[in-house]
Amino acid sequence: MTWNEPGKKENENSNPDPWTGKSRRTEGPPDLDALIKNYFEFLGRFFKKKPPHQKITIQPHFQNITYAIFAGLFLIWLLCGLFIVGPASKAVILRFGKYIETVDSGLHWIPCFIERKYVINEQKIxxxxxxxxxxxxxxxxxxxxxxxxxxxxxxxxxxxxxxxxxxxxxxxxxxxxxxxxxxxxxxxxxxxxxxxxxxxxxxxxxxxxxxxxxxxxxxxxxxxxxxAPEEVKEAFDDAIKAQEDEQRIINQAESYAMQVEPIAKGQAQRLITDAKAYKQQIVLRAQGDIARFLALLPHYQKAPGTTKTRLYFDTLEAVFQNNPKIFLDIAPGNQMIYLPLDKLNQSFSVIPPNAISNAPADTTRRGSS
Known part of the structure; x- marks a missing residue:
């Protein structure tokens, strides 16, 4: 008869396990206690050569040790999944080789043997x-x-x-x-x-x-x-030297321009300022002349002849004051007298009073005689 004979209803009693002779469980996950018990029975039969039908009684302290071992392994599995990402790094997470996400710096956890991480420093140059x-x-x-x-x-x-x-x-x-x-x-x-x-x-x-x-x-x-390549290195060096000389001359010219340009700008500014001052002076002088002639207009209207003569003398005075003066006269006998009046005025000097008081007595008598 086969294990799963058609036509028969499958249940725990009609379909036993051919290896252990026990009935199969068709629904639900296996019991953890039963698995552990079967595991110890197998070890006992293997090391002590006991027949398969003889059962091994598991002591309670062995069960506690087994639970502790599984709990320790589970704790180690949890701790193996913890990792820290540095401030300048990021971690790439893979689950069964497939990219899941990228996490930033800090403390993270992944299920060990299921997910895998790659920590990359993104700030390293x-x-x-x-x-x-x-x-x-x-x-x-x-x-x-x-x-x-x-x-x-x-x-x-x-x-x-x-x-x-x-x-x-x-x-x-x-x-x-x-x-x-x-x-x-x-x-x-x-x-x-x-x-x-x-x-x-x-x-x-x-x-x-x-x-x-x-x-x-x-x-x-x-x-x-x-x-340059070694074959043309000498010519290449000459070309570079010429370019360096060119750049040196350009720098010298720029330095000279930086020295001269401020002076030229200062002189130009001074000339502009002088021109503006001269312009202002001329304008003010013209305005003053206009005001003076306007002030003389009523007097001219009252006495034209006297006003003309006065203006004529004032003009001559202004002209003679700013120009050298020469006196010419023709004496009898066709002799011309030439007197440079401006030179004569420069030859005379003012004698201080103390010089006259300190003069010798004989000089005073000679002068009086």
Whole structure:
């Protein structure tokens, strides 16, 4: 007869277990006590060679020990699931290999053997250097070196979207740098275009890494001084020296301009101020003359002849006061007398009174005689 013979109703008595001879339980989970008891019976038969029908009586203290062992294992399982994420880190949680979530810093718990964690430091700055010979826009070979600094910005993309993010970064750096140098002339690579090359390389590299979803963030790109190949190093050094001399002369000219420009601006400002003052002086003088002539108008209307004569004498006085004066006269016999009056006035000097009082007596008598 088979174990599950068709046509018979399955119950605890009609379908016994062929291994133990006991009836099967068709519903509900197995009893924990029964499992533990069967386990100890099996161990007893195995080590003491007792027949299968002989039962082993389990002492109560053995049951307590078993419960304590299971409780300790359960406690260890709970404690193994605790972990702490640092302030600058994040943890990626996987459940049976599938991404579940990303947790921030702090104390967390996961069921051990069911879920798994990967702790990633997202604030750590890493760096690497890349150097290679490249062809410029004007078909010159130049050796360019660059230093890249980066950090992790997305732990999930960093762990699972690419096989090797660092290798992807190196390849993207080579591509971005070659593309930038290939669109730049040699002079710009060596001198004034270095900052532009650095910015373009960083922007292009960041775009490539975002498209690849590597989870890396480019924080800094430092372009090192470009070097020529060994075959043309001497000519390259001469060109660099000439460019340095050019830059030195430019700096000297700018320094001279900074010294001269403030002085020139000061002189220009002084001239402007003097011109404004002269303008104001002339305007005020003209206004004064107008006021003076307007004040003389009523007197002129009353006595025109007298007023004209007075104005004439005032004008002559003003002219003679500011100009040298010479007296000419023709004497009998066609002799001309020339008297520079201004020079004669300068030859006379004022004698102080104490000089006359202190003069010798004979001089006074001679003068009186």
């Amino acid at each position: 890493s760096s690497y250097a890349y150097e290679s010979q490249m062809l410029t826009k004007d078909e010159n070979i130049v050796s360019v070196a660059v230093a890249i600094q980066y950090r992790i910005k997305d732990a999930n993309d960093y762990l699972f979207n690419t096989v090797n993010p660092q290798e992807s970064l190196q390849q993207a750096t080579a591509s971005a740098l070659r593309q930038t140098i290939g669109h730049t002339n040699l002079d710009d690579v060596l001198t004034s275009g270095r900052e532009k090359i650095r910015n373009q390389t960083q922007d292009l590299l960041s775009t490539i890494m975002n498209n690849y979803k590597t989870g890396l963030l480019i924080t800094e790109v430092s372009l090192q001084p470009a070097k």
